[in-house]
Amino acid sequence: MRVIATLPMLKRLTRYSTYAMVMSICIGISASTASPTTANVNQDLSPWQQIEAQGSNQDVYFYAWGGDPQINAYLQWVADQVDDKYNINLVHVKLSDTSEAVSRVLAEKSAHNDDQGSVDLVWINGANFATMSENSLLLKQWANKLPNFALTDPDNNPIVNFDFGVPTNGMEAPWGQASLTFYYDSLSTSKPPTTLNELATWTAQNPGRFSYPKPPDFLGMSFLKYVLVMLHERQDAQTGKDISAQLNLPATEENTALVLDPLWEFLDNFHPTLWRNGEQFVQTGAQMRRLVDDTELSLAFTFSAPEVPAAVQRYDLPQSIRSYAMSDGSLSNTHFVAIPYNASHPQAAQLVANFLMSPEAQAKKQTPSVWGDKSVLVQSTLSPAHQALFKTKQPHPSALPFDSVKRTVSEPHPSWVEAIQQGWQARYGVSP
């Protein structure tokens, strides 16, 4: 009797084991596609040589914003270079927002994937860095040990050790510097505004011809920070108080209203003079650029000055475009690359990060026709041969004239990003 009873069960078991076999074959196939290669470690080598030995011949998944073809092309060049140098297969994972990479690493942490992460290297700065660093999602104390890091003169050059005022602690390797650059269509407006005051007057006279990307877009936030800093400088000069110092401190419940109210007051009057009456905002700086090409906007701004002449050369902007920097100050910051704590190929990622800081790569990146991102290297640390790499040729008419950044303004504490973003969303996120 017993045997008869177990028969159907056996039958079922065989069926389930078939299912299981099919499943395991599928998983087996997919698992076999990824096999990390680990080189033999020779104890006699220096730490860097060991990294070179371990990092060569690997893949590096570089998560970086992919919205600009010029930057994408530069990364393609980098990929070719590290392929030649180290036989590293650099894969640019094109993000539309860097926070996607942050979420990715978080998702992996939640799945207890602590050493096989998909992100090897990420292009990052500001709030994304602060978040990753707070949640311990980054590899520590590696960037300051890269051979090329010395070329940034870290002892005398604080910009490479602080990201929006937050110490990097060797979690980020500096990659480039940017400052807010404005550009305008000279056929539509002959005299662009050069201060925040003039900007407000200009938009009132030219309604609908200016806008800024909607927070939390990085560029839009930068514009709001520029406005905030300028408003406080003006107010402090008038009242004799020093409220702008609060901007370098973390945002708290006490100081938030005090610091941000002038911004909201300004925006309340400013928004109705903007594109679509400030009831719709562009999503990104690139979209803003396209609206300039469409002649819907006459004035726009970017954090990457050389994108403007490059866009003209690609026909993406009219020839009548001219670039300039605001005379009351240009918001400036440094951007970095970082390695997540669970990166699959951390050594290879360090090799790439070191290459990104090499004079060769930095000079290429600073070339206006390539990308034009300002180098983080300090010229005095470079050999004459390397210095020569940075000499520029005849600039494009629409490029930012040499030395036009008169005064740089540093970034407020990153905690203000969240405060501005929330306040903005509550006030302007829902149009009436």
Place this chain on the structure above:
Amino acid sequence: MSQGFDKITKKGDSPRPIMLEKKDLFTRIVSFSPKLLILILILPVLCGLICVLLPALSWLPALEKTTLNLQGFIDLWQTPGITQMAALSLATGLISTLLAFVIALMILAAFFNSVWLQRIEHLLSPILVIPHAAAAIAVGFLIAPSGMFARLISPWLTGWEMAPDGMFPHDPYGISIILGLTLKELPFLLLMALGALAQPELGKKLRQQYTVALNLGYYPITAFFKAVLPLLYPFLRLPILAVLAYASASVEMPLILGPNTPPTLAVSIIQWFNDVDLTLRIKASAGALLQLVLTAGLVAFWLGGEKAIKTIFSVSSVNGKRHYADAIWQKVTAMLTVGVIGFMLLSLSGLVLWAFAGFWRFPAMLPEQFVLLHFQSAFTQMSTPLVNTLSIGAVSTAFAVFLTLLCLEAEQLSAKPLSHFTSFIIYLPLLVPSIAFLFGLVWLQQLANYQSEFFNVAFAHLLFVLPYVFLSLASSYRRLDPRFAHVAASLGAAPIKVFFQIKLPQLFAPILIAIALGLAISFGQYLPTLLAGGGRIATITTEAVTLANGASRRTSAVYAIMQMALPLIGFIVAWMLPKYFFRSGAR
């Protein structure tokens, strides 16, 4: 494409079973395949839904949150503009589906039994293979203040030297989204209806009824609505619900055409999921559940509306009235059809112009010069996405076609039509908003198999490819003349031989069409690729959406053209090949 949707359960002349003494391996695999089909479709969707429920209830171990509470829903409720987001999703989803459905019906009614119906079908069917993102890019260019419409009338009529401060796209009422979705879904519904009419028996019956109605003095449009539609509608119900579900929860169209103060709920959910503030994922999960409720509500509303309309019109369908201003409706429909086709042609030509444009300042109607630069620079960066697109499409389609054929063969071997349950399950991934279950699915894939994005993406694509491939193949398979198989079997051919040597060659043309359709569906997937691949797998579509919201309109145009060209090549090959091979199979 003409096979289209077919009723999955078919009563009546089911082929006689081929009785076998002993089941061989092939037969066993075949009879197992419907179960596998159901597993593949149900498991990911249901598990995905469950796995989005946990974080919605604040269970997110990565953020050290392991107590269940309703904070996510409270946050969601307190989001500024949440009602506007929900309303925008509901309104755009419902109105666009309704418009697409009504226009499709009007075209069918006005041109039923006329040569024009086929011509319109030929003109509109290419739209079906255009991915939503590419369609949105094309529509966006047309209606923008600096778009083709404005250029056609500027400056001679309007005096605009610079683009005006217009309203489209991104209008706060979602009109641009409705326009885009309607234009994209209209051909789908039309082709689904034509596919149903292409079934020999149903088509014959409906045409006969239509002719009888005409002979009884009914005017053509009235005859269609009274004699054809009531029988045709049941075949359209599932496709309509799929369209409704998609339209209310889609991301690409609202992202490219919609407003952002606030955007639709689905777009917000994606943004919360991707936000720097990681705790927002709890709110995002709650939002995904809200989206599920909204979509379910819309579907329920539609089904209720069906009943209401049926009750209201049950009297008028037999009241004997022969016409309802048919002549006017005929003209209106003709104008509407010309308008729709003109709109599509104009937006496509705009896309082509941008892809080759040098400087092109508003309000010039044509670019100052034509250049190949945009294609050149795009092609230098396109190889990886292209390889990904093609290989993922090939893997998911091959598997989908294979499994579908096995399931259909199972149906014939057992002489039992697939159950209602199975036919509903096939639609499941199309009916459940993908944004609601994909996040859960990705989480699962992370746990099970985080190393192979390629496999994960191909699997996610399979969920969307499978239904279409199945629907496309089912009708042809069921229409196969069973006598060939019977003769072969009686001569001693094993089922596997009958399957491969008798049935498949006869199905050569429909299989190619199904492959082309499967590839087209796979090529167009945005959300599944983005989420399952963790952004690591770039396809032409993910690149196109990334580029669409910024950068260069010219590069976007190149990518959109690539998005259209790929599936089109597939269909052209599918149409051409049968002319050279298995001529008997080509019908």
